[in-house]
Amino acid sequence: MISIRAATEHDAVAISQVHLRSWRTTYAGIVPDEYLATLNEAERILLWREWLSRDLQVYIADLDGEIVGFISGGPIREPVQTYDVELFAIYLLEQAQGHGIGTALLRELAGSLLSKGFSSMIVWVLEKNPSRHFYVKSSAQLVTSKDIQIGGGMLSEVAYGWPDLEVIRSPP
Numbered sequence: 141m142i143s144i145r146a147a148t149e150h151d152a153v154a155i156s157q158v159h160l161r162s163w164r165t166t167y168a169g170i171v172p173d174e175y176l177a178t179l180n181e182a183e184r185i186l187l188w189r190e191w192l193s194r195d196l197q198v199y200i201a202d203l204d205g206e207i208v209g210f211i212s213g214g215p216i217r218e219p220v221q222t223y224d225v226e227l228f229a230i231y232l233l234e235q236a237q238g239h240g241i242g243t244a245l246l247r248e249l250a251g252s253l254l255s256k257g258f259s260s261m262i263v264w265v266l267e268k269n270p271s272r273h274f275y276v277k278s279s280a281q282l283v284t285s286k287d288i289q290i291g292g293g294m295l296s297e298v299a300y301g302w303p304d305l306e307v308i309r310s311p312p
Contacts, residue, residue, distance in 0.1 A: 142241055144248045147198040147210065152188040154207035155200065156181055159188070162231035170268045175291025197256075199248045201232070201241045208236035211245040213253060213261065220262050220283060223301050225253050227263035242274055250308035260303050267296040275300040279307045 147155060160179050167176060191212070192198060201209040209232035216226040227249065232242055253261065262283065265272045276282075280300035288297050302308055 141204060142239075142244065143202045144199055144244050145202065147192060147200045149189055149192045151198075151200055151207065151210075152185050152192055155188050155192075155198070155210050156184040158207060158210055158231055158233055159229070160184055161233060165234050166231075166269060166271060167266070170266060170295070172291040172293045175293075178291075196228070197249055197252045199245055199252075201236065201245055203236060203241075208233045209241050209245060211242075211249045213249050216262060220299055220301070223260045223262040223283075223303075225258040225261045225305075227261055230263075237271070243278065246278055247309055250302075250305045254305050254309065259305055260301065261305055261308075262299050262301045264297050264299050267298050272298070272300070278302075 160181055163171075163179060164176050194214075196212055196214040198210060198212040200207050209230070211230040212228045213226060214228065216223055227246075230242060230245060250261070263275060263280070265275065267285065280302050283299040283301040285296055285298045287294050289295070
């Protein structure tokens with residue numbers, strides 16, 4: 141049974157594990173292998189403990205007592221058109237993908253952000269990320285792109301946006 145709930149600082153270890161495992165499976169062959177090999181769980185745990193103490197929205201997906209995914213969002217970090225909030229990260233373990241868990245997390249985040257007065261959301265995703273179709277299926281529109289550097293390699297990142305968060309919260 142899947143349940144979605146707000147994350148607490150006690151979830152930092154599990155979120156870090158999902159984050160690292162997802163990076164290594166999703167970005168293999170996209171992000172330089174050397175960079176993926178240097179990802180450090182202890183450092184990631186410290187970062188998540190700090191992030192979870194901030195005013196960010198973070199939700200986890202719990203499947204029969206195991207955290208299999210998470211989503212986080214908050215005020216936009218870099219202005220893009222008129223979007224006012226950003227989806228920072230959404231990651232699911234490979235075995236949890238394709239079962240509606242990502243959509244449930246996205247809806248939970250959208251509802252929370254709407255209740256805080258936000259109205260539109262942007263997400264940056266690596267152009268070669270095989271999961272980027274998820275955003276299109278959830279009614280996001282391609283907005284812009286930029287080049288970024290990760291692990292010494294230059295990669296293209298694209299932004300998808302939802303001009304109206306209500307579109308996420310209400311199933312078609």
